Amino acid sequence: MSDLKTTAQMSKNASFMTALLDDKTKTKALEAVAEALLNNKEKIFEANKQDLDRSEAEGLEGPLLKRLRFDDHKLNDVVDGIRSLMNLEDPVGKIKLHTTLDDGLELYRVSCPIGVIGVIFESRPDALVQIATLCLKSGNAVFLKGGREAAMTNRVLFETIRDASVSNGLPEGWINLLESREEVNAMLSLSDYIDLIIPRGSNAFVQYIMQNTTIPVMGHADGVCHTYIDRYADEAKALKVVVDAKTQYVSVCNATETILIDKTLETTLMPKIIAALEDKGVKIHLESEITDWHHEYLDYEVSIKLTSSIDEAIDHINKYGSGHTDAIITEKTDRAEYFMNKVDSGSVLLNCSTRFADGFRYGFGAEVGISTSKLHARGPVGLEGLVSYKYKLYGDGHIVADYASGDKKFKHIRRDI
Numbered sequence: 001m002s003d004l005k006t007t008a009q010m011s012k013n014a015s016f017m018t019a020l021l022d023d024k025t026k027t028k029a030l031e032a033v034a035e036a037l038l039n040n041k042e043k044i045f046e047a048n049k050q051d052l053d054r055s056e057a058e059g060l061e062g063p064l065l066k067r068l069r070f071d072d073h074k075l076n077d078v079v080d081g082i083r084s085l086m087n088l089e090d091p092v093g094k095i096k097l098h099t100t101l102d103d104g105l106e107l108y109r110v111s112c113p114i115g116v117i118g119v120i121f122e123s124r125p126d127a128l129v130q131i132a133t134l135c136l137k138s139g140n141a142v143f144l145k146g147g148r149e150a151a152m153t154n155r156v157l158f159e160t161i162r163d164a165s166v167s168n169g170l171p172e173g174w175i176n177l178l179e180s181r182e183e184v185n186a187m188l189s190l191s192d193y194i195d196l197i198i199p200r201g202s203n204a205f206v207q208y209i210m211q212n213t214t215i216p217v218m219g220h221a222d223g224v225c226h227t228y229i230d231r232y233a234d235e236a237k238a239l240k241v242v243v244d245a246k247t248q249y250v251s252v253c254n255a256t257e258t259i260l261i262d263k264t265l266e267t268t269l270m271p272k273i274i275a276a277l278e279d280k281g282v283k284i285h286l287e288s289e290i291t292d293w294h295h296e297y298l299d300y301e302v303s304i305k306l307t308s309s310i311d312e313a314i315d316h317i318n319k320y321g322s323g324h325t326d327a328i329i330t331e332k333t334d335r336a337e338y339f340m341n342k343v344d345s346g347s348v349l350l351n352c353s354t355r356f357a358d359g360f361r362y363g364f365g366a367e368v369g370i371s372t373s374k375l376h377a378r379g380p381v382g383l384e385g386l387v388s389y390k391y392k393l394y395g396d397g398h399i400v401a402d403y404a405s406g407d408k409k410f411k412h413i414r415r416d417i
Contacts, residue, residue: 004183004186004187004190005186005190005193007173007176008116008143008187008190008193008194009193010172010173011116011141011143011173011174011176011193011194012115012116012141012192012193013171013173014141014171014172014173014174015113015115015116015139015140015141015174017171017174018113018136018139018140018141018170018171018174019092019112019113019115019139020139021139021169021170022090023090025168025169026090026136026137026139026169027086028168028169029136029164029165029168029169029170030082030085030086030133030136030137031082031086032164032165032167032168033082033132033133033136033160033161033164033165034079034082034083035164036160036161036163036164037075037078037079037082037129037157037160037161038075038079040156040160041072041075043156044070044075044153044156044157044160045070045071047152047153047155047156048068048069048070048071048125048150048152048153050152051068051149051150051151051152051153052065052068052069054149055068055123055149060149063250063251063298063299064123064149064251066251067122067123067124067251067252068123068124068125068147068149068150068153070125070126070150070153074125074126077126078126078129078130081129081130081133081360081365081366082129082133084360084365084366085133085134085137085365085366085383086137088137088364088365088383090137091111091137091138091383091384091386091387092111092112092113092138092139092387093110093111093112094110094111095108095109095110095417096109096110096111096389096417097109097414097417098414098415098416098417099412099413099414099415100411100412100413100415101393101410101411101412102398102408102409102410102411103411104395104396104398105393105394105395105396105398106393106394106395107391107392107393107394108391108392108393108394109389109390109391109392110389110390110391110392111387111388111389112139112387112388112389112390113138113139113140113386113387113388114138114140114195114196114386114387114388115140115141115194115195115196116140116141116142116143116193116194116195116196117135117140117141117142117143117194117195117196117197117198117368117386118142118143118145118187118194118196118197118198118215119131119142119143119144119145119197119198119199119200119368119369120145120184120197120198120199120200120201120209121144121145121146121147121200121201121369122146122147122200122201123146123147123149123150124146124150125146125150125153125154125157127146127200128144128146128150128154128157128158129157129161130359130366130367130368131144131366131368131369132144132158132161132175133161133365133366134365134366134367134368134382134383134386135175135368135386136165136170136174136175137365137383138383138386138387139387140386141173141174141175141176142174142175142176143176143177143178143187143194144158144175144176144177144178145177145178145179145183145184145187151179154177154179155177155179158175158177161175162175185212188209188212188213188215189213190215191213191214191215194215195215195216196215196216196217196218197209197213197215197216197217197218197219198217198218198219198368198369198381199217199219200219200220200369202222203222206219206220218371218373218375218376218377218381218385219369219370219371219372219373220253220322220323220324220346220369220370220371220372220373222253222296222322222324223252223253223254223255223257223296223322223324223325223370224257224258224294224295224296224320224321224322224324225245225253225254225255225256225257225258225321225322225324225325225326225327225354225357226256226257226258226259226260226313226316226317226321226326226327226354227241227242227245227246227256227258227259227260227326227327227328227329227354228259228260228261228307228310228313228317228326228327228328228329228339229242229259229260229261229262229265229269229273229329230262230310230313230328230329230330230332230335230339231262231264231265232330232331232332232335233262233265233269233329233330233331234329234331234351235268235269235272237329237351238269238273238329239269239272239273239276241327241329241351241352241353242256242259242273242276242277242329243276243277243280244353244355245327245353245354245355246259246277246280246282246302247277247280247281247282247300248353248355249355250297250298250299250300251298251299252298252355253296253324253370254324254325254354254355254356254357254358254370255298255354255355256302256327256353256354257295257296257297257302257303258293258295258302258303258304258305258320258321259273259302259303259304259305260304260305260306260307260313260316260317261273261304261305261306261307262306262307262308262309262310262313263306263307263308266306270304270306273304274304277302280300281300282300282301282302283300283301283302284301284302284304285301285302285303285304286304287303287304287305287306290303290305293305293316293319293320294320294321294322296322310335310338310339313339314339314342314343317343317345318342318343318344321343321345322372323344323345323346323372324345324346324347324357324370324372325345325346325347325348325349325354325357325370326343326345326347326348326349326354327348327349327350327351327352327353327354328340328348328349328350328351329350329351330350330351336350336351345372346370346371346372346378346379346380347379347380357370357379357380358380359380359381359382362379362380362382364380364382364383364384365382365383366382367380367381367382368381368382368385368386369381371385376388
């Protein structure tokens with residue numbers, strides 16, 4: 001605990017320095033990280049093979065093994081993500097509001113990093129790269145804790161990112177790796193040094209984190225995503241979208257887990273949807289056999305329910321969904337807007353796959369996770385979700401007594417920014 005507290009103190013000090021880095025320095029460091037990952041790929045792949053071999057021997061399920069694999073394809077994806085991130089505008093130091101309170105008294109709201117962020121994530125090693133580089137770009141220090149399954153891969157990735165970034169202008173201590181549950185529990189007590197916890201995992205895990213720390217927590221528990229096929233859906237479009245939403249990559253939180261179908265389509269479109277999914281190897285769970293509608297399969301399985309109206313579909317989603325991502329397939333604009341306004345989720349989509357709900361696909365560079373809360377950040381959390389703001393007030397000998405007495409009056413003129 002004492003060692004982790006010392007590390008956290010160092011990280012807090014580093015966060016004050018990362019907050020001041022200019023975009024040129026951060027871009028140079030990101031480029032160095034991208035190059036170092038490519039140059040060290042054989043070392044990374046060897047570590048990943050050890051993780052895969054051990055996890056397979058321990059009986060890790062197929063979808064989780066797929067998430068754990070870090071190969072050329074995933075390496076190229078994360079490097080592309082870093083390059084995309086480099087081209088995004090620096091989120092720090094942006095003026096969000098300017099108000100003239102009175103002559104010579106100017107108020108500004110300016111974006112700034114959150115500080116030190118602790119992120120606990122699942123067995124995807126590529127998540128470590130995405131989270132670390134997003135924190136770098138947004139000027140935050142970070143503690144990273146990945147799944148035990150990816151321990152060897154995460155260690156090599158962490159060391160590669162740390163060495164490349166510190167050699168190119170980042171302060172020592174800005175990035176840290178936790179490797180045990182004991183360290184996670186210790187981190188939860190370090191509210192003097194850590195500003196935000198982002199947990200990614202099961203509902204029980206997220207609830208445990210929330211109940212065992214006074215540090216603010218942001219994140220999502222699970223992804224019970226829905227695709228609702230309205231009676232006015234285009235048949236070809238519905239088939240195409242729902243197959244992608246379920247099968248393009250099944251072991252991720254934005255894959256559709258429940259398909260709601262308007263009852264008028266029971267004998268026409270529904271059999272075609274079932275056949276198309278079964279052709280992809282998807283196991284279908286119909287309403288008569290389902291006891292728990294709030295279920296995240298993360299596999300080639302899906303729940304299907306017939307609904308009598310758009311309101312029944314919306315009520316089902318708001319009751320059983322997780323507030324993550326939900327879509328409607330329809331050709332009626334008014335029904336689409338009605339659905340998108342009433343469904344209480346971080347992302348609501350029209351005529352497209354739920355798999356689009358992703359920081360990289362939204363143009364955020366990448367994401368540290370999906371937030372299903374409504375405070376600070378919601379949906380895919382990219383750069384904008386990793387900054388807060390401060391108010392800067394510039395005066396010239398102004399005192400409150402003059403305004404309290406009525407000698408002076410506030411003008412409160414909102415300025416363009």
